[in-house]
Amino acid sequence: MIIVDNLTKTFTRKNKKGKKKERIVAVDHINLKINKGEIFGLIGPNGAGKTTTIKMLSTLILPDEGSISVNGYDVIKDAEKVRNNIGVLAGEFTRSLYWRLSGKQNLKFFANLRNMWNADKRIKELIQLFGLKKQENELIMKYSTGMKHKLALAVALLNDPPILFLDEPLTGIDPVTSFQLKKLIRNKFRDKTIVWASHNLYEIEEMCDRIALINNGKIVLEGSPEELKKKLWDYEKIVVISNNTNAFINIDGVEIKGNVVEIKTKDVTSTLLEVSDIVQKKNIKVEEIKTLRPTLEEIFMAGVKK
Numbered sequence: 224m225i226i227v228d229n230l231t232k233t234f235t236r237k238n239k240k241g242k243k244k245e246r247i248v249a250v251d252h253i254n255l256k257i258n259k260g261e262i263f264g265l266i267g268p269n270g271a272g273k274t275t276t277i278k279m280l281s282t283l284i285l286p287d288e289g290s291i292s293v294n295g296y297d298v299i300k301d302a303e304k305v306r307n308n309i310g311v312l313a314g315e316f317t318r319s320l321y322w323r324l325s326g327k328q329n330l331k332f333f334a335n336l337r338n339m340w341n342a343d344k345r346i347k348e349l350i351q352l353f354g355l356k357k358q359e360n361e362l363i364m365k366y367s368t369g370m371k372h373k374l375a376l377a378v379a380l381l382n383d384p385p386i387l388f389l390d391e392p393l394t395g396i397d398p399v400t401s402f403q404l405k406k407l408i409r410n411k412f413r414d415k416t417i418v419w420a421s422h423n424l425y426e427i428e429e430m431c432d433r434i435a436l437i438n439n440g441k442i443v444l445e446g447s448p449e450e451l452k453k454k455l456w457d458y459e460k461i462v463v464i465s466n467n468t469n470a471f472i473n474i475d476g477v478e479i480k481g482n483v484v485e486i487k488t489k490d491v492t493s494t495l496l497e498v499s500d501i502v503q504k505k506n507i508k509v510e511e512i513k514t515l516r517p518t519l520e521e522i523f524m525a526g527v528k529k
């Protein structure tokens with residue numbers, strides 16, 4: 224659905240003294256293949272190149288090098304066709320709404336810009352979908368951040384595009400609105416291909432099928448959350464909390480810290496059986512047993528350190 228080949232973008236800006244120009248390689252020869260119907264997450268530190276990538280994918284800025292194909296169309300040669308296939312929330316996207324128009328008027332305005340002259344039915348449908356009926360005639364300047372996000376997403380969805388590029392779509396909105404939007408995206412946009420940039424790693428793990436970690440404009444890790452976890456630890460950890468930690472001292476891969484027994488194992492089932500055998504035979508009181516996998520945060524830290 225989306226093929227990114229050797230994509231590169233350099234910016235120049237004046238240095239602190241305002242004299243010499245500095246070159247910043249914001250996106251540095253990245254390659255990506257994003258499949259139809261997939262939610263693909265972009266994570267990375269501030270300034271890593273996520274927004275620049277999304278802007279190039281959505282024809283908002285031109286690449287210096289490399290190519291991007293979106294639903295079979297080239298972003299440079301067929302920019303107009305690409306635009307017909309995508310919905311975008313990029314950068315400070317709520318600022319692109321017209322604050323002195325109502326929600327409904329904004330939808331109408333953007334529908335006209337896209338030559339959708341009979342959009343009333345679609346606009347009604349979107350207002351319904353995003354629960355904005357009560358506020359449809361209110362000016363945007365009176366909208367809360369969550370409502371502006373909903374409306375911006377409704378604008379992006381006017382022509383029901385098969386592809387969505389979402390740059391921090393849930394940043395700055397409350398957990399309830401966030402939950403509603405995630406549910407909506409999961410249930411109603413199941414067949415859409417989505418690129419989703421965010422700093423919220425829980426949201427990324429919850430929503431994305433695959434993830435790329437960008438650092439200094441380069442992709443340093445790519446895969447499903449599951450694959451990335453397996454790559455970071457080729458073992459799992461079993462943690463036993465007990466006042467009788469010495470009973471477990473002979474298990475392979477064990478480490479004891481206070482009342483915590485940590486066992487690194489590649490075969491969780493047999494190690495768990497070993498643990499339960501000891502518990503039973505020695506009649507030991509155990510407060511908690513759990514297995515641990517690395518979190519996305521640990522994967523992020525390890526990837527950025529490389």
Ligand SMILES: Nc1ncnc2c1ncn2[C@@H]1O[C@H](COP(=O)(O)OP(=O)(O)OP(=O)(O)O)[C@@H](O)[C@H]1O
Binds near residue numbers: 249268
């Ligand atoms: N228009 C521009 N002119 C000059 N430099 C720019 C411009 N846009 C982005 N940059 C620089 O390019 C780099 C990548 O920025 P980008 O906004 O893509 O990062 P990001 O991963 O989206 O960061 P954040 O998590 O903070 O949103 C940064 O060093 C940034 O300062």
Ligand SMILES: [Mg+2]
Binds near residue numbers: 273274
């Ligand atoms: Mg950004």
